[in-house]
Amino acid sequence: MLVKTRIFELCNEEYRNLSELAKTMGISVSQIYRVRGGKRYINQKFIVGAIKAFPNHKLDDLFYLVPESPTVTRDEPAGTVESIPPAPEGSPQASTSTAQLVPP
Numbered sequence: 001m002l003v004k005t006r007i008f009e010l011c012n013e014e015y016r017n018l019s020e021l022a023k024t025m026g027i028s029v030s031q032i033y034r035v036r037g038g039k040r041y042i043n044q045k046f047i048v049g050a051i052k053a054f055p056n057h058k059l060d061d062l063f064y065l066v067p068e069s070p071t072v073t074r075d076e077p078a079g080t081v082e083s084i085p086p087a088p089e090g091s092p093q094a095s096t097s098t099a100q101l102v103p104p
Contacts, residue, residue: 001065003042025049
């Protein structure tokens with residue numbers, strides 16, 4: 001599960017800009033932008049700062065959980081392949097050959 005935040009929707013009502021929000025939260029402006037852009041995960045310091053910046057909101061108003069996207073790794077055992085539905089008859093993809101798994 002990933003922790004996501006709603007503070008960016010709330011900050012427009014209480015703060016002039018993200019710099020002011022970052023100062024109140026006690027974190028850098030770059031961390032605010034990285035979290036907002038999805039380039040950084042929410043950590044404990046971010047959560048504590050959000051609670052300080054929005055004292056009249058419950059934790060559930062500030063944060064929520066989402067399922068983590070599945071990731072593909074190269075450490076899967078040989079022969080493990082995700083099933084891909086066949087291409088429709090007559091489409092260009094239908095005429096391509098299928099790959100065969102060969103154990104290393």
